[in-house]
Amino acid sequence: MSDTKNFMFLNRRAPYGTIYAWESLEVVLIAAAFEQNVSLMFVDDGVYELTKSQDTAGIGMKNFSPTYRTLGDYEVRHMYVDKASLEARGLTADDLVQVEWEDWETEESVDNIVEVVDSERVAELLEESDVVFSF
Amino acid sequence: MSDLHTVNKSPFEKNSLDSCLRFSKAGSAILLYEDGVYGALKGTAVENLIASAVGDKKVYVLGPDFKARGLADDRMIDGVEVVDYAGFVDLVEANDKVQAWV
Numbered sequence: 203m204s205d206t207k208n209f210m211f212l213n214r215r216a217p218y219g220t221i222y223a224w225e226s227l228e229v230v231l232i233a234a235a236f237e238q239n240v241s242l243m244f245v246d247d248g249v250y251e252l253t254k255s256q257d258t259a260g261i262g263m264k265n266f267s268p269t270y271r272t273l274g275d276y277e278v279r280h281m282y283v284d285k286a287s288l289e290a291r292g293l294t295a296d297d298l299v300q301v302e303w304e305d306w307e308t309e310e311s312v313d314n315i316v317e318v319v320d321s322e323r324v325a326e327l328l329e330e331s332d333v334v335f336s337f
Numbered sequence: 338m339s340d341l342h343t344v345n346k347s348p349f350e351k352n353s354l355d356s357c358l359r360f361s362k363a364g365s366a367i368l369l370y371e372d373g374v375y376g377a378l379k380g381t382a383v384e385n386l387i388a389s390a391v392g393d394k395k396v397y398v399l400g401p402d403f404k405a406r407g408l409a410d411d412r413m414i415d416g417v418e419v420v421d422y423a424g425f426v427d428l429v430e431a432n433d434k435v436q437a438w439v
């Protein structure tokens with residue numbers, strides 16, 4: 203049996219109002235450091251985690267949204283966003299951060315690993331994962 | 338005098354905003370803060386909640402919370418007023434009491 207598993211992080215909470223989004227990001231970074239195949243899924247209020255232009259200066263909390271943009275450097279290869287969740291919130295892909303990814307060895311690169319998918323695809327991706335971490 | 342009602346939960350996750358609007362009287366002040374600010378965004382599935390409330394209630398959003406979440410003021414539902422922390426205090430002072438819909 204391979205030591206590498208497909209980890210899926212299922213994010214369903216808005217940032218800042220609760221600690222879930224930040225905790226998820228912490229565990230994602232840990233999992234990536236252990237060289238697992240890490241993917242992130244954003245559904246429901248989780249899609250708010252990826253909005254551009256977050257500015258927390260006025261609320262005295264750390265702005266952790268720039269960290270999402272670095273996930274490509276931690277070899278996170280996929281970040282999926284549920285289309286229906288975005289639409290219900292009046293958002294589009296243009297409202298979300300972009301995350302670049304590059305393979306250091308092969309120099310293969312992807313401009314943006316944030317991918318908007320439909321609900322059926324969300325279900326498939328969750329089922330295909332070995333482990334789903336829920337936040 | 339009337340009451341200040343506060344909502345700090347996302348309208349997509351809890352029914353706090355819905356209940357607040359159902360059980361607050363005309364003339365009330367409603368302040369959305371923390372994750373409650375998402376209720377003030379245009380073009381959402383719950384836009385109608387606030388859009389229909391601004392007629393007979395005064396709706397406020399705590400600006401720093403809106404900004405923290407990457408939302409621009411021009412995407413706020415018409416008739417909603419932005420306040421800062423001092424404005425929050427003014428609202429508390431100007432109303433009889435504060436009722437929190439948590």
